[in-house]
Each structure stands twice: as structure tokens, then as C-alpha cells.
Amino acid sequence: MSTRRKRGSLPGRLLIYLVLTAGAVVMAFPFYWMLATSVKSPQEAQQVAPIWLPQRIHPSNWATAARLGAEGGGRWWGGFQPGRTVRLHIEVEDPAAGVPRVRVPKPPAVFSDPRSESTTIEVVPTEDGWTIELTNEGDQTFTKLPLVVWMPKEASRFRAELPPDAVRSQRNYWRLEWENVSPGVFGYVFHNYREAWHAAPFGRYFYVSFVTAGLQVAGGLLIATMAAFAFARIRFPGRETLFLLFVATMMIPGEVLLIPNYILLAKLHWLDTFYALIVPWLASVFGIFLLRQFFLSLPHDLFDAARIDGASYWGMLWRIAFPLAVPGLVTYGIFAFLGAYNALLWPLIVTQSPEMRTIQVGLQAFIGEAGSDYGQLMAASTMAILPIVIGYFFAQRQFIQGIARSGIK
């Protein structure tokens, strides 16, 4: 092994670290950018010069968000419950410039908006500025409380307790906009995530993805283990020919199968069902190949001894081979899960209704619908990759060994 080799010279080693670090920065940057954008307000996202640390991840703002959230509803997710009053303080340099105008904005194009209608607004002067008191006089609970404040420009500098999500200039006023002034900590940091989650049925997408990937892995493991065991450890007539046939099917590119399998699914009336997502992918030559290698690496005597002791093949498979093959099964399981979870083309073709979309198809549709709200888009993308990334950090060794194993031989 390479462990005996001596280390190189110091400048050479420094150069190696430099190159590797530069590469790692390039590799990791898109992830940072995705996470950073996912907690940006639209105005922050749409800056020509990048904002490296968005307002929503400044811990100093979390305390305010928690307090405001607790006033309106809860400390973590905020809200605006009946009878509660939310107080937002704005410091201004010159309070004599005039009282700010305050409004709870209506969503565009609605006739009646219970939230803005049942909220009373009071602007109370304080020593160094204004406190805006918003009280819910109705009997409905709202999850968010948006706010718009017009601050006279003569007031010169101002500082709101909770930084506004957008500041725009409107004649003699600064127009300050908050998407939610009663957010709570999570409601503040994960604003885009919550919005994206409610903008499309992501819960359902995840459910479809997990059911699909889970059943594909479970069924695939069962079928591949049986076939691999037979190919590796049972001498049956026609074994070599059959194995060649299996390997030969690996040559068929997936694109050739798209249309015939679509037609077959249509005839089975399986389009837009879980069957269409799962069944065509149950038998995997790759899995059979991988597990066969694994079974071949187990000592032969083990099986001969079991056979002489009168164990049936069925018993040998499940009592001896299966428990010993767990590392191989994990490798194949990870592969199959990744493949099923990350697939786009196949679920895109065989599903039509939003109820049967997998997370990737859902995300792809969301990219089309979200338009220019890149904060929400990045939040949705983060959610889509999160399960796999979490799994990767927990089972890193299995992931990497699995991939490496697939390459050798």
C-alpha cells in the first residue's frame, strides 16, 4: 500500500493543498450559494453584488424575530392569533419629520382580506422613534403578518428592530416592506422554505418519492439477491448463457425502452400510478452483478457444509448468504435509492397528475412556476436534496465504498 511512501517537500505539499482547496471551493460554492439564496428576501437575492450573509442568518435578528413571534403567536413559528398585539419598534434620527404611514397589505386581486380588515394599527411615538402596534381584533388566526411602512425621507436615518425585507423609494417616502413581522425564529429564517412548502404540494411529492424509492429498493434487493445467489452458488443448467443474456441487456440504453415501456404501461392502465414508477425498475442487472461478486467472495466451504448438513437452497440463501451479504446489499440499496430518488425523465413521462409527481418532477414543475422568486426556488431545491445529503453524512463510508466497488472489475 501507499502508506510507506515518504512525504514530499514542503513547497510541493503547500501547492497540493492550495490546488485541492481551490478545487474544493469551486465544488462547494454552488451549495453555499443555494443555502444563502434560500434564506434571502427577494430584494437581497436580486442584488448585482452578492450578499454573502443574508439578514435572516444574523443571530441578532433571531432574538427580535422570536420576541415578535411570541407576541403574535409562538416563539418558533410565530403567527397572529386573535387578541394578540405585535409591537415593532422603528428608531429614527429625526422623529419630527412626521408620522410614518402603516398598512397591512392585501394580497393582490382579492376583494376582501380578513387579515388587513381585522388588524388595527396604532403608531405610538417613543423617545427615539415610533412603535407600531398591530392588534388582531378578529377571531381568525393568521400564519403571517405582512406589513408596509412609509417612512418620510426627512426622518433621515432609521433602523427597524427587524430589518425590512425590502426598502424602496417612493416619492418622499421610503417604503419598507416586511413579509412577516410576527415570524418567530424558524418562521424568520425558514420563511422561503415555508412559502415554497405551501406553494406546491411538496409533502405529497416527498411521499411519492419515498414510497417509490423505498419499494424499488426493497423489491430490487429481494429479486437481485435471489438471482445473484443462484448465479454465484447454484450450479444449474443454462447458468452461463442466462448470465450472458443478463449482461447483454446492460448494453441497451434506457432511451430505447422509454417508448415501448410507456406503451406497455398504458395498456396495463398503469400510467400515473405507483406501479409505473416502481415495477419496470425492479430487476437490475447491475444489482445482480454486484451481489453475485459479493456471494462469490464468500468461502465456498460454508455453503458446501450447509448443503451436506441438509440445508435447502432456500434456507441457505436467507440464513447464510443474506446476512453475510449485508455490506453488498447496503451498496446496492444506496445505488438503487439514489437512482430512484434522483430520476427525472422516467417519472416525468409516466406521471401526469400532481398527486403522482416525485420530488424531482415536482421541483422541475416548481422551477417553471416560481419564476423569479429565487429564494423560494433555492429553498425548494435544498429541500429536494436534503434527505440524500443527510443520508450521505450518516453513511459516508458506505456511499463512497459502494461507488468505488462499482468501478473495480
Next chain:
Amino acid sequence: MRTYLFPGLLAVAALYLMLRLAAHLEIVRASLGAVFVLFDLAALALAYLGARTWRSQWATLALAVYTLVVLAGQVAPIHLAGLPLVMVFLVYATVRHRIPERDAAAFWGWVFVWPALGLMLTWNVFPSFFALWISLFDRFNFIGESRFVGLLNYRILWHDPLFWRALSNTFWYVMLTVPTGILLGTVVAVLLNERIRGLRLFRTIYFLPYITALTAAAAVWQWIYHPEFGFLNWLLGTPGFDWLHTPNGIFALALEPFGVKLSGFWAGPSVAFTAIMAMTVWHFLGYNVVILLAGLQSIPAQYYEAAELDGAGWWQKQRYITWPLLSPTTFFLAIIGLIGAFQVFTQVYVMTPTGGVLNDTLTVAMYLYNKGFRDSDFSYASALAVTMFVIILALTLLQRQVLERRVTYEH
């Protein structure tokens, strides 16, 4: 001979079940009489031989039921289609203490393989031939009758400018992404193999893009490439440059200052497509690194020690030991990369859903998707798929011929 009895019985029973289901669900509409006659003959012969070999009353009875159901062919109720299969298991159960080890192995071997084999036949093998078959029809779809037109679709394909556009795009894609990915992967893997600190951390970071879904990754890169607010334009100081909607070929752009005018194929992939390629190399680099690292670690250290004793420098060791001994891994990656790159779809579809400006990012797989599932022209799409299959096969074989001679397999 008797070793083949169980495999034969199983095969007839399984195929009978599959065919009955196919006929029942009207997946196959051709008349199947001839096939069922074949099954009848096979079932009769096998049952006769089985009854004579095993000489057990219960086995004979089970074989009789087996034969009766198969003989009934399409007349037997569909609910009984699985009965022959059950009967084979019954036969095995009654005779299992009396048969030699070889027969038991033959039975269980095929029993274990049939689930996978049945699925493979249904979803891989038959569909491949079906794709070839429908590519010979005129607009095969669910709406109207289609007629047999022979190789007409292939002739249209030959004269289809969009197909050639897609093919040349895909060609550039393969030619640029696969070598770049392998080269960068080799550099990173060789450096990571230099006994450095933090190997695990680096490997984690380099590998992370590979496990993230292409859809999400493409969305992120689309945002990085955004003309107004994208990070890349800020970094390069090119405000407003629309990376994903610039159809100019990169070779043409690069050579323009020198007064060389290139057009068509030789203009190279468009800027938009190159941007997608950059994203793809980023995404797959970790895979190459992990595979190459495993390859590197399997090179025995003695070679390097011997080279050091002979006074070889770092570069010489890489050139004369690492590179040749890594060649099987590199070759594997080249083949896998070629096959994968030829089928590129997801990132192109997400970043340029319409195939870009003037189809400058249209790939073969995307053209196939458009033809098949947007225009519902299954025949033409199948002709495309078959052509693609032939091209991939030819390229793989060519690659074997050209590259494999330079591969050093022995350590």
C-alpha cells in the same frame, strides 16, 4: 437429460403465465395459436418424461393437471394461468427426497432466477425488439391506425436537420465532458493520494455534487448563470451576459479575433451548451475521483519505491507508473462516461426546457423526448432510439478497439 426436466417445466409454466396475461390484457393482439401449440407439445413431452422418471403417483397427478391447463391454452380461465407454476412446485415437493443433488440445484437455480428473468423479459428484452418493430410504422400512437412503412422513418431521420443538430451537439458534449471529467478527476485523485491531511474532508466535498439530484443542481446553476443577478456575471465582471441564451459557438467566438470564421458544426457547442457542460463536469467529478482513487490505491507501493531508488522524480513516477497502471480505471470511466453522456437529458431539460435558442442545446435524448412525448410520434422517436443505440454500440466498440490496446491490465 433429466436435469433439464425442472427447468423445462418451469420455463413452460412461467412463459405460459406471462403470455396468458399479455393476451388477457390485450398487450399482444396477434393470434397466439401457434405459440400455444408449441407450449402444448413441450408440456406433453415434459410431463411424459417426468412421470416416467419420477414414478410417483402424486407427481404424476400434478403433472396431469399441469398438462391439462397448458393444453387448454387460451380456453382455460385466466385465474388458472398460474396453476402450472404451482404444480411444478408440487411436483418438486413430492419428489424432493428422491432426486439427485443436480436436479435440486437445477430446480432452485431457475426458481431463484425466474423473478428477475421475467421482469427483464417484460421490461427490457421484449421492449427492445418492440421499439425496433414500431420504428417501422407510420406514426404509431394510440389515436389512429398505423401502417407498415419499412425504413421510411430512418430515411426521414437521415434528412432531418434537427436530428443532425442534436447529434452534433451531443457529439461535442461527449467529446468535451468525458475527457475533461477524467483529466480533472485524475489530477484531484493523484493529489488526494499524496498522503495529505484532511483526505476525508476533501473527498466529502468533491463527492457531494454527485449525490445531489441533477434537477436541483441544474436549478442552482441556472441561478448562478442568471443574466442580471447571477453570481458568475458578478465574478467575471460581465453584467447582463445571458449564458444560457447565447447560441454562438465557442470555437467561432474564440477564433473570431484572429479573423477565422467558423460556422455550422465547426463553430463548436454554443456558449449555453458549454455552460451546461461545465455544470455537468462539476456534478460528475466526484464519481471519477472516487473511482480513480480506488484505482490508485490498488497500485502496489513497491513500484514507486523501486522508481525512487532509481532516482525517478515525481513527474516521472506519475508518467511511467501511475498513468499506465491506472489505465484500466481510466478506460472504464471513458466507456461509462461515453454511454452516460450520450444520453444526457435532465440538466439540459431543466436549464433550457425548449432546447435553447435555435436548438443550440438540443440533445438526442431531448429530441427523442420531444418527438415521443410532446408530438406523440412514437414511431419516429423509436427510430431515433434505435439509431442512438446503434451509435452508442458502435462508439463503445470503436473505443475498445482504439483505447484498449493502450490499457495495461497486469500489475
